[in-house]
Amino acid sequence: MKKAVIHLESDIENAALAGQAVRGICYYTPLSPFDQSNVELAVVEAVTNIIRHSYGNEPGHKIEVAVAVFEDHILVEIIDRGKTLDRALKKRLDFDPCKVESLPERGMGQFLICKVMDHVSFGRSGKKNRLVMKKYFPESA
Amino acid sequence: MKTENRTINGVLVVTPLEKRIEASNATAFKDVFIDHINNGRCWIVLDLSTVEFIDSSGLGAIISILKTLSGRGEIVLCAIQSEVMNLFTLTRMNRVFNICQTLEEALGIFPSEGAR
Numbered sequence: 554m555k556k557a558v559i560h561l562e563s564d565i566e567n568a569a570l571a572g573q574a575v576r577g578i579c580y581y582t583p584l585s586p587f588d589q590s591n592v593e594l595a596v597v598e599a600v601t602n603i604i605r606h607s608y609g610n611e612p613g614h615k616i617e618v619a620v621a622v623f624e625d626h627i628l629v630e631i632i633d634r635g636k637t638l639d640r641a642l643k644k645r646l647d648f649d650p651c652k653v654e655s656l657p658e659r660g661m662g663q664f665l666i667c668k669v670m671d672h673v674s675f676g677r678s679g680k681k682n683r684l685v686m687k688k689y690f691p692e693s694a
Numbered sequence: 695m696k697t698e699n700r701t702i703n704g705v706l707v708v709t710p711l712e713k714r715i716e717a718s719n720a721t722a723f724k725d726v727f728i729d730h731i732n733n734g735r736c737w738i739v740l741d742l743s744t745v746e747f748i749d750s751s752g753l754g755a756i757i758s759i760l761k762t763l764s765g766r767g768e769i770v771l772c773a774i775q776s777e778v779m780n781l782f783t784l785t786r787m788n789r790v791f792n793i794c795q796t797l798e799e800a801l802g803i804f805p806s807e808g809a810r
Contacts, residue, residue, distance in 0.1 A: 566718045568749075590747075590777040597749045601717045650789040653764045656757045661750035661785060668784050 556621045563604045563614040563633075571618050572597035575629060578620050582627055583690040591669035592627065592688050598662035599631050599684055607635025607682060626671070626689040633682050642667055642675070695722040699730075704807040706730055707797065709741040715752030724755040727769075728762060736767025739800045743773035748781055760791065768792070772800035 559574050561567040576593040584592065600616060608614045617632040643663040648655040667673050672687035696711040708726065715723050730738065740756070742748075748756075756771075763769055772794040774782065782788040794800040 568717055569714060569747075572747075587777070587780070590780065593747070594749060594781070597716060597747075601749065601751065605717070646785055648786075650786060653761055653790075656761065656787075656790060658754040658758050658761070659750070661753065665750055665781075665784060 554621055554623050556619065559618040559620070561600070561616040561618065562612065563608040563610075563616060564612055565601065565604050565610070567616070568597045568600040568604065571600045571616075575618065575620055578622065579627060582622055584627065584688065585691070588688060592629070592686075595666045595670050595686055596629060596631070598666050599629075599686070602662050603631065603633045603635060603682070606638050607633045609636070626687050629686045629688075631684045631686075634680050635682060637677055637682065642673060644668075695719050695726055697726055702801055703804075705737045705739055705801055705804050706735045707739045707741055707801075709743065710745055713745060714747040715745060715755065716747065716749040717751040720751040720755040723752065724758055727759045731759075731762055731766070736763055737804055738763070738767065738769045739797060740769060740771050741773055741797055741800075742771060742775070742778060743797075745778055746775060748778050750781075750785075753781060753785065753787065756791075757787070768804065770794060770800040770803050772797050 557578060559571060561571055572593040575596045576589050579589040579592050603616055604610060614635060619630040621628045644667050646657065646661060646664045648657055670686040671689050674685045676683045698709040698711055700707045760769055770792040773796060774793060792803055
């Protein structure tokens with residue numbers, strides 16, 4: 554198992570930095586470019602949610618992104634010390650494509666994380682929020 | 695957010711000059727369009743040929759532009775790169791937006807200037 558840890562501050566521009574850094578690690582795994590892109594999206598969404606909601610857009614707070622590469626999957630663990638939020642996983646995006654007024658303008662991040670990753674879980678331990686995401690490699694790899 | 699803006703056959707063609715539309719620039723991106731719409735530019739092509747990454751904040755901004763235009767005009771998206779298209783497919787927004795492969799195809803969707 555190989556592991557890397559990225560330390561970020563709660564600046565919204567760091568969401569892209571985190572996503573691109575994790576994608577860079579994915580490049581050295583059997584994940585396809587398509588799946589590398591999906592992992593990047595999940596990390597960007599997760600870090601954005603933490604900055605906006607756990608830390609209320611306040612700068613100066615810490616976020617830790619740990620990436621571990623196993624034989625058959627990559628594991629991304631994101632830890633923050635912000636507010637405890639409703640972490641019920643949002644697995645559906647409800648709207649009527651024919652009704653413009655029903656279209657969501659926000660609240661899609663968690664849905665996307667669940668959609669593109671193979672395993673997602675949230676937990677709270679002491680003052681830490683912990684998001685764990687896994688993406689399995691293709692079986693032929 | 696820097697964009698290239700052209701008018702072709704009365705249609706405003708906006709091409710973002712940044713590779714990513716995400717939480718850090720989504721509001722500025724949306725404001726570009728809101729300014730155009732408030733100035734009466736309501737027939738719009740969003741040329742995404744230069745854009746390599748959009749997150750849910752960027753998508754939300756594009757949805758907001760669609761809602762602002764509702765009943766006043768139209769927005770057509772074109773030249774979406776495959777990884778960005780994946781976002782539209784995952785969220786089913788490919789069923790909401792008019793999406794064309796090329797700018798020429800997108801321009802062909804609009805009624806002639808006299809019919810608008």
